[in-house]
Amino acid sequence: MIRKSTFARSGDREIVITRRFDAPRELVFRAWTDPRHIRQWWGPQGFSSDGCEIDLRPGGTFRLEMLGPDGVLYPCEGQFREVVVPERLVYEGPAACISACGAGIPPRSVMTVTFATVAQGTELTIHTVFLSETDREAAAAAGVIPGWESTFERLDELLAAATSDAVSR
Numbered sequence: 001m002i003r004k005s006t007f008a009r010s011g012d013r014e015i016v017i018t019r020r021f022d023a024p025r026e027l028v029f030r031a032w033t034d035p036r037h038i039r040q041w042w043g044p045q046g047f048s049s050d051g052c053e054i055d056l057r058p059g060g061t062f063r064l065e066m067l068g069p070d071g072v073l074y075p076c077e078g079q080f081r082e083v084v085v086p087e088r089l090v091y092e093g094p095a096a097c098i099s100a101c102g103a104g105i106p107p108r109s110v111m112t113v114t115f116a117t118v119a120q121g122t123e124l125t126i127h128t129v130f131l132s133e134t135d136r137e138a139a140a141a142a143g144v145i146p147g148w149e150s151t152f153e154r155l156d157e158l159l160a161a162a163t164s165d166a167v168s169r
Contacts, residue, residue, distance in 0.1 A: 005152055007145050012133040015144065017126040019152045023159040025115045028122040029086035031158060032113065038064060041158045042076070044150035056083055062091060062105070078105035089113045106130065106139050 005019040021028050031037040035052035042049045046069040053063045057080060064076040078091035093109040105111050108131040116123045126148070130136040 005149050007148075009136070009140075010127075013130045013136050015126075015128045015130075015136060015139065017128075017145070017148050018123060020118065020121055020123050021156060021159050022121045023163050025117045025122045026086050027159060027162060028124060029115050031155060031162070032089070032115075032124075037158065041154040042066065042151060043074075043154070044147045045154065047074075056080065058082055076105055078111070081110070086115055088115070106135065106144070108135060109139075 005017055008016045010016050023031075031041065033054060033056055035054055038052050038054075039049045042052075042064055043066040047066045049064055049066050051063070051065040053061070055061050060080045060083075062076070062078045062080065066074040066076060068074055077094050080089065081092055082088060082090035089112070091105050091111045091113075093105045093107045093111065095108060106128065110129045112125075112127045114125045114127075116125070128136075128139075130139065
């Protein structure tokens, strides 16, 4: 299976990212929504995550702090608009950020994550709609695309280990 992601700019305010994983949809969804797992993979190579809190319900919040290799703490915050287990999550990014932010959920954006069962695994799609074209271009310039690609490599490693553990039992 090809493990690289596909990225597209759609319209003037959107970025769509798709990635296939060799793991069942329920496992990918659990890795995406369980703080114990999220801390292991969220963020590009060289980042560590701590302090993950999730209230997995519409109106609930998502909060994670990533420590970059530069020593800067990058908060990632959002509020769930929609939760359909194990198919779909819709987050809303914060209206404003006081410090560096958007470590996954850009400010003033709506991010829809879908988990689809496909042959040999799961297709995960992140569809982000920004407030403006300027916000989309700022996210692209800040490295959202290579950041997610690196993050997906870490998620892929976690899923492979989890799948291997399940098979070996």
